[in-house]
Amino acid sequence: MNELVYRNFYERCGSLNGWDFSKVRSASEGAKWDFYHEVSQRCKKSDILLDIGTGGGEALLSITEAALLLVGIDSSVGMLEAANANLKSSRISNVRILQMDADKLDFPHEFFNVVSSRHAPINSEEVARVLVDDGIFLTQQVSEDDKINIKNAFGRGQSFGIQDGTLKNNYITELREAGFHNIQAFDCDATEWYQSYEDLIFLLKHTPIIPNFGQSENDFAILDKFIGEHKTKKGIMTNSKRFMIIARK
Template identity: 30%
Template sequence: MDNSSRTFEDLVAEAAAVSVDGWDFSWFEGRATEERPSWGYAKAMGERLAGARAALDIQTGGGEVLDSAPQLPPLMVATEGWPPNVARATALLHPRGAVVVASPEEAPLPFAAEAFDLVTSRHPVDTHWAEIARVLRPGGTYFSQQIGPASAVEIVEYFLGPQPEERKNARDPERARAAAEAAGLDVVDLRAERLRIEFFDIGAVVHFLRKVIWMVPGFTVDAYRPLLRSLHERIQVEGPFVTHSARFLIEARKPA
């Protein structure tokens, strides 16, 4: 069905009912697009995992990104804090010999010091640099793609209004560099890009805000129905709603 001819209520009801478990974005096919960073995180992560002996993936989500790696090291551990994702990641990664550990995001990592020669993380909510430095072996590496400053700010401000500069700039890559160095790590690579996102129908917006829950905290269809309806009408008249994601890649090494 051509989504442009569907009603507001139909699109919203569908998007409100679909599962948002895991970190699979295939539901957006044909309904939204997002440019990808030029560095190709998943491929680069896979190359590093292939050469590791013991690796840890922090905040693995449903395990989809880690599972994309062609080869996992002899010891592969992943942590995740949200119970539905723990179950999903366990089902996906256990057959490959990886261990999934339920660990709250704000808690210390439940591992001994110098346990891993590689730590990875894609889009962590927070980065606990001191803990990462603690569990890395000397010479070990932290490799991560993270959300940058003012990511998707256009959609956030549509629903929440103008945001404080402090919130918009909280994920500045240079802050990450400083925090990594304060934890005793050497930053060997730091790159940042802004990337175009287009939403072709209001259902895609609803699904995005239900899945990426930190964009509009406490989002529900009922709470934002008038704004959603106005945005639906705007998309029908003007075309896709455009926003921009911010991403940065950071690679930091523990001195040998």
């Protein structure tokens, strides 16, 4: 999925559900961390936090007690509408939601103590610029082998055919070149079970796992076959592979 297609997809999803998958019935086993818990644990009460690609803001709003001020940015109008609606209904006062591109952060130098990004692209040089000295950057990204059995079934998918670990290594190189040190990387490959056909359909419709899923009638035949081969007592089995990087400026 090229960048333009992904941006259009992301915008559409933002308008529909703000990247909120809370209603999807699924179970997971083997997850090694909760990303926003890791972010909150590295914040002080006096810190200012930037969250890049905040989406509908649901995750950011769950850690508002961790820092003095939390700023979420996203390039998608649809996502921002969802995030601002969530912020308004929460009545939380120490969060700001702004439209901004990660490649050009419109903030002063050394403005933030902590910067986070979950499943969103970042510009390492811009992150370094807006972080204070000794500030911390955390990112969680989707690994190439995520949902690998689904991608194999369709013969296509997000990062399909790319060696697992490529994106992680690219991020590490870029962060090092931007001046970060003490760069730590962690991998996690958890097992997931989706309770029903409808839950898996929602996932595929609202993520880029299988680009343009459902636009071909054959997609549903492939999915039916996949479910038949991977349905267990716990649900329809797949995997969730992620990596996390924590770096200090």
